Amino acid sequence: MHEMSLVRTLLAQVGEIVSANGGAALRRVRVQVGPLAGVEPALMASAWKQLSAEAGCGDATLEIEEVPLVARCRGCDMDFQPLQFRFRCPSCGVPETDTISGDGVVLQCVVLDDIEQGAST
Ligand SMILES: [Zn+2]
Structure with missing residues (x-):
């Protein structure tokens, strides 16, 4: 386990x-x-x-x-909660993110x- x-x-x-x-x-x-x-x-x-x-x-x-899951966009530094594990920034569309929590x-x-x-x- x-x-x-x-x-x-x-x-x-x-x-x-x-x-x-x-x-x-x-x-x-x-x-x-x-x-x-x-x-x-x-x-x-x-x-x-x-x-x-x-x-x-x-x-x-x-x-x-x-x-909750929180990711940070490498493009614009915005923090967001990915929905259904889609790690694409909702603000600028950059797919590169760091998981911060x-x-x-x-x-x-x-x-x-x-x-x-x-x-x-
Ligand atoms: Zn962004």
């Missing part, structure tokens, strides 16, 4: 952030998923449930934000609970 390997990659990324912060508890992870990522959010959520538990952060929540899974934010340095006292 495609989602399993994506979540594994994600957990490795998150794990680095966690250890850079002194092993604080992981609370929440938010990712943006675009239509070209080929991700089924429900499958990704269940992959997260399983793999985060194995990684010892089973209490952490994964938020999946589905974002929606082509993958992007780690957006990580929320840690800083137990070590908590300000509760």
Whole structure:
């Protein structure tokens, strides 16, 4: 399953952030998923449930934000949402575009609970 390997990659990324912060508890992870990522959010959520538990952060929540596909025209720099994956600029007709959002899974934010340095006292 495609989602399993994506979540594994994600957990490795998150794990680095966690250890850079002194092993604080992981609370929440938010990712943006675009239509070209080929991700089924429900499958990704269940992959997260399983793999985060194995990684010892089973209490952490994964938020999946589905974002639209956005392309930028190389001719006139206009951003547009390609319809039916037609990457041709609606303004100047140039077929050369760069995908600026929606082509993958992007780690957006990580929320840690800083137990070590908590300000509760
Ligand atoms: Zn253009």
